[in-house]
Amino acid sequence: MRTFTCPECANLLFFENSRCVVCGTAVRYDRPARAMVEAEDSHGCANAELAGCNWTAAEGMLCGCCALTRTRPDDGDDRALDAFRRAEAAKRRLVYQLDDLRLPVTDRTADPRHGLAFDLLSSRDRPVTTGHAGGVITIDLAEGDDSHREAVRARLDEPYRTLLGHFRHEVGHWYWDRLVADGPALPEFRRLFGDERADYQQALSDHYATTPGTAWAESHVSHYAAAHPWEDWAETFAHLLHIRDTVQTAAAVGVLVAGDPIEPHRSTPVDAIPDEHGDDLDVLLATWTPLSRALNQLNRSMGKDDLYPFVLAPRVHAKLKFVDDLVRPAR
Numbered sequence: 551m552r553t554f555t556c557p558e559c560a561n562l563l564f565f566e567n568s569r570c571v572v573c574g575t576a577v578r579y580d581r582p583a584r585a586m587v588e589a590e591d592s593h594g595c596a597n598a599e600l601a602g603c604n605w606t607a608a609e610g611m612l613c614g615c616c617a618l619t620r621t622r623p624d625d626g627d628d629r630a631l632d633a634f635r636r637a638e639a640a641k642r643r644l645v646y647q648l649d650d651l652r653l654p655v656t657d658r659t660a661d662p663r664h665g666l667a668f669d670l671l672s673s674r675d676r677p678v679t680t681g682h683a684g685g686v687i688t689i690d691l692a693e694g695d696d697s698h699r700e701a702v703r704a705r706l707d708e709p710y711r712t713l714l715g716h717f718r719h720e721v722g723h724w725y726w727d728r729l730v731a732d733g734p735a736l737p738e739f740r741r742l743f744g745d746e747r748a749d750y751q752q753a754l755s756d757h758y759a760t761t762p763g764t765a766w767a768e769s770h771v772s773h774y775a776a777a778h779p780w781e782d783w784a785e786t787f788a789h790l791l792h793i794r795d796t797v798q799t800a801a802a803v804g805v806l807v808a809g810d811p812i813e814p815h816r817s818t819p820v821d822a823i824p825d826e827h828g829d830d831l832d833v834l835l836a837t838w839t840p841l842s843r844a845l846n847q848l849n850r851s852m853g854k855d856d857l858y859p860f861v862l863a864p865r866v867h868a869k870l871k872f873v874d875d876l877v878r879p880a881r
């Protein structure tokens with residue numbers, strides 16, 4: 551993510567800030583400007599209290615990100631609303647990155663049948679399955695609870711599981727419909743990922759009935775990616791977003807790791823980080839490899855597990871390039 555500065559004193563701001571800690575200026579993130587602006591010069595999102603939203607409102611009372619949420623917990627459900635706030639914070643990071651990549655974020659108003667919408671539901675009283683169907687992304691708000699998410703991660707023997715990762719994975723399914731399905735990229739997709747016409751439910755049943763093993767690592771970014779070509783795409787899409795966001799953040803704050811071929815940039819203006827971070831995937835991955843290793847070492851020094859517990863095989867590189875070419879076409 552790019553860095554932001556206070557419009558009054560130029561102090562460094564986090565993306566989640568609603569007030570500058572140095573001069574006290576109230577700020578909001580303005581989506582069209584992709585910058586922090588003074589709150590008194592803008593109209594805030596109506597979800598400022600409910601969802602902790604620090605974005606300016608769009609045409610209505612809500613910002614463009616909050617307006618994507620179709621279903622949320624009831625006002626009186628305090629426990630679920632706490633989880634809802636965490637989910638909306640992750641969704642704002644997702645939407646910011648999609649905007650930064652210039653990917654279309656079409657809502658249900660613009661496309662009532664296939665537009666993007668989010669159902670953020672609590673599984674405390676009824677089962678909720680995180681997933682995507684016809685543009686509607688359902689997120690189990692329990693994924694925002696660290697103990698629940700860690701228990702599920704351990705039960706499924708996953709090396710990595712985060713709320714933001716869920717959003718990136720599920721929105722990847724939506725973009726498959728827009729970037730691949732029935733289009734010119736479909737034959738190459740099938741060559742790299744496999745035939746998506748294979749029975750999806752049977753593939754998932756087979757996946758959960760087997761132990762992970764290690765063979766999947768030769769051609770997939772994760773064990774779950776090996777379940778079905780659709781899941782392979784979504785996992786690869788999510789990993790591309792993980793990598794791009796982290797490399798961009800490192801550049802924005804001036805982090806340079808030995809072996810990293812890209813010079814760091816400090817991002818005071820919105821476009822201070824040029825697109826050289828994204829136009830060549832080989833350069834991006836050459837940056838990411840030493841950076842991810844350094845981040846893993848730092849995590850271990852703090853007694854934590856690896857931040858990025860994956861090794862990207864050459865066949866995964868080819869899949870990442872396929873996704874990247876669709877996500878960032880020649881400009």
